[in-house]
Amino acid sequence: MASSLFFLICWFACILICYYVIRPISNGFIRFVLTFFSCAFLSYITCQNLPQFHAVTILTVAVCWLMSMRLIAMTLFSRKTSLTFRSFLLKILWIYFPLVPKEKATNQWPIIFSIILIIVKLLVNHWIYRWSIVCELGVNYARIFMFYLSIMTISYIFDTEMIVVRIFTRDKYTLESFTNFPIFSLSLQEFWGRRYNRIVHTVLKESVFEPIRVEFSSSTVGALATFIISGLLHVHVCLVAFDDSLSSFPTFIFFFLHGIACCLETTVKIKFPEHIRWIITQTFLLITSPLMLRPFIEKGSPFLMLNPPPLISAEWIPKLSVPDFCP
Numbered sequence: 653m654a655s656s657l658f659f660l661i662c663w664f665a666c667i668l669i670c671y672y673v674i675r676p677i678s679n680g681f682i683r684f685v686l687t688f689f690s691c692a693f694l695s696y697i698t699c700q701n702l703p704q705f706h707a708v709t710i711l712t713v714a715v716c717w718l719m720s721m722r723l724i725a726m727t728l729f730s731r732k733t734s735l736t737f738r739s740f741l742l743k744i745l746w747i748y749f750p751l752v753p754k755e756k757a758t759n760q761w762p763i764i765f766s767i768i769l770i771i772v773k774l775l776v777n778h779w780i781y782r783w784s785i786v787c788e789l790g791v792n793y794a795r796i797f798m799f800y801l802s803i804m805t806i807s808y809i810f811d812t813e814m815i816v817v818r819i820f821t822r823d824k825y826t827l828e829s830f831t832n833f834p835i836f837s838l839s840l841q842e843f844w845g846r847r848y849n850r851i852v853h854t855v856l857k858e859s860v861f862e863p864i865r866v867e868f869s870s871s872t873v874g875a876l877a878t879f880i881i882s883g884l885l886h887v888h889v890c891l892v893a894f895d896d897s898l899s900s901f902p903t904f905i906f907f908f909l910h911g912i913a914c915c916l917e918t919t920v921k922i923k924f925p926e927h928i929r930w931i932i933t934q935t936f937l938l939i940t941s942p943l944m945l946r947p948f949i950e951k952g953s954p955f956l957m958l959n960p961p962p963l964i965s966a967e968w969i970p971k972l973s974v975p976d977f978c979p
Contacts, residue, residue, distance in 0.1 A: 787978035794979030879911025
């Protein structure tokens with residue numbers, strides 16, 4: 653607890669320094685160097701001695717990267733805009749509490765429908781978890797699909813928070829959705845840009861893609877840079893959360909391949925029927941996913957056992973029957 657408070661104080665001090673000391677510096681290169689090394693040093697010490705195979709470790713690494721990207725982008729590119737410290741700070745804190753006006757939000761259903769969807773996601777997520785832990789772990793496409801479905805349905809946690817915010821604000825505000833039915837994606841651009849992990853996408857778009865696109869006048873360069881940064885983030889997760897250097901390169905290649913594929917989708921103007929586009933997109937995701945998901949589901953990984961979903965032990969929640977075979 654004491655170390656967590658220390659790191660929070662250090663990050664807040666870094667935000668203060670970036671706004672009041674580094675941001676006013678006229679030389680952009682000096683601003684970048686000072687901000688980059690401050691964030692890199694803080695991220696390094698924050699991610700030391702974290703428990704391996706724990707979801708909190710993955711979350712900590714991701715938050716360090718997201719805060720660093722926000723700080724670097726805002727310190728570098730916000731000098732010409734009138735930005736108060738309050739606005740500067742809230743932009744950083746949005747990562748923790750992604751509040752958005754209801755009319756600007758995507759994937760917003762009537763509250764009663766959202767509650768039904770939460771119940772369905774919870775039951776399916778618990779069912780997949782209980783099925784997974786009784787089977788021997790291994791990397792195959794059936795297990796990959798189960799893990800993918802588990803990630804999609806764990807969003808019932810975020811959906812519950814979203815409903816609470818909507819009720820307390822009388823439906824004027826909500827939270828940015830975690831996912832928007834990625835299984836319906838008709839292209840990789842749609843998957844990464846509009847349907848999967850919306851919070852991380854927003855930070856990457858505003859802090860990496862847009863500044864680089866404007867600087868180089870090229871969406872292709874901006875997109876590739878975004879996927880490269882995302883790949884490096886996940887490599888850091890492999891090293892810190894799994895102590896797995898062997899999976900680092902395949903993980904990076906996964907995001908690099910997806911970056912190239914998204915750029916090809918933009919440049920190659922071939923129109924396919926929607927069902928063909930869906931098949932191509934989902935097949936590419938399934939074929940390339942072992943590059944990134946291996947540390948989570950390979951034989952001997954304790955990740956699932958150490959990270960049960962919330963309410964998994966609650967007796968009052970119905971339990972779906974687990975099949976007597978393993979995928």
